[in-house]
Amino acid sequence: MALEDYKRKRDFTKSPEPSGDEPPARRRRKVDERFFSVQKHLARHLHYDLRLELNGVLLSWAVPKGPSLNPKDKRLAMHVEDHPLDYGTFEGVIPEGYGAGIVMLWDTGTWKPLVDNVEAALKTGDLKFELDGYKLKGSWALIRTRGYGRQGDGRSWLLIKHRDDWAGEVDITTFAPLSVKSNQDFHEILAADDPSVWRTNRPVEGGATGTMLRAIIEKAAALKAERGAKPRKAPSKRPRRPSQGKKEPT
Ligand code: MN
Numbered sequence: 001m002a003l004e005d006y007k008r009k010r011d012f013t014k015s016p017e018p019s020g021d022e023p024p025a026r027r028r029r030k031v032d033e034r035f036f037s038v039q040k041h042l043a044r045h046l047h048y049d050l051r052l053e054l055n056g057v058l059l060s061w062a063v064p065k066g067p068s069l070n071p072k073d074k075r076l077a078m079h080v081e082d083h084p085l086d087y088g089t090f091e092g093v094i095p096e097g098y099g100a101g102i103v104m105l106w107d108t109g110t111w112k113p114l115v116d117n118v119e120a121a122l123k124t125g126d127l128k129f130e131l132d133g134y135k136l137k138g139s140w141a142l143i144r145t146r147g148y149g150r151q152g153d154g155r156s157w158l159l160i161k162h163r164d165d166w167a168g169e170v171d172i173t174t175f176a177p178l179s180v181k182s183n184q185d186f187h188e189i190l191a192a193d194d195p196s197v198w199r200t201n202r203p204v205e206g207g208a209t210g211t212m213l214r215a216i217i218e219k220a221a222a223l224k225a226e227r228g229a230k231p232r233k234a235p236s237k238r239p240r241r242p243s244q245g246k247k248e249p250t
Contacts, residue, residue: 003057005081033110036131037088038067040179042186042213043101048173050077050159052111052129054118057082063159066173067136069166074158077142091181093190102190102216105181109133125157134180138166187219191227 034053041049041062048066051058061077068075091105114128115121121128125144131137139162144154161167178185184192 003082003084006083006087009081032112033132034112035085035088035108036111036133037108038063038106038133038136039088039090040066040104040106040177040186041101042104042216043094048106049080051083051088053085053088056085058085058088059122061142061157061159067140067159067161069136069161069168069170069172071161071163071167074160077157077159079144079155079157089181091179091189092192101213102186104179104184104186104189107133107135107180109136114139125154128162135172135176136166138162138164187216187223190216191220191223 035051035058036053037051037058039049039051041047045064048063050061050063050067053059060080060083062080063075063077065075089105089108091103093102094100109132111132112130113121114130118127127142128139129142130139141158141160141162143158143160145156145158179189182189182192
């Protein structure tokens with residue numbers, strides 16, 4: 001479970017992403033609870049990266065449609081390379097290169113395996129676990145499948161919610177779309193960054209995502225222009241937007 005794949009794909013002199021060289025901050029928690037997060041990632045395609053801490057790294061799955069609270073939904077989850085622990089709370093802009101785009105910390109909390117041996121469960125391709133985040137809670141499963149993508153590559157899994165008190169029909173990705181770290185949307189995260197970073201960040205031309213990214217870049221520029229005209233208020237005094245009046249499930 002080394003981070004060679006992760007490091008090979010990134011140039012840390014250019015990227016604000018954590019290199020994985022720094023030790024993660026100590027968190028107080030029960031012994032069987034481990035860190036988890038979901039990072040909403042607008043790159044070539046919008047997707048949600050599910051990260052589960054295990055043995056000092058973050059096991060990672062890219063979920064194109066994001067998690068669903070509905071047990072009837074089986075969400076494709078592509079197993080990708082392990083990420084360093086300190087990447088798990090990262091939110092910001094990735095300049096050109098692998099994963100170029102904007103990263104939002106969409107959910108975070110702790111996870112607990114519901115199996116005795118996590119490594120064995122990963123080998124078998126059937127990991128049952130519990131999440132305790134802000135948006136995602138209760139019992140879940142990751143099941144490896146052969147029914148999608150290149151045959152036999154073993155990277156295709158399905159993320160499925162188990163039937164419990166935390167299951168439901170609400171579309172959590174549209175009901176609770178914002179960051180749990182900053183309460184911001186993509187364009188605000190982008191606007192908070194240094195312009196020289198985000199100006200180089202136009203990895204997509206054409207297609208639905210290209211349009212989405214361009215729209216976000218325009219929104220970010222407008223937000224910056226507005227800030228430039230007015231004195232900047234302290235974040236705590238920032239007026240709440242109407243969408244934040246909605247109470248997210250706890
Ligand atoms: Mn990603």
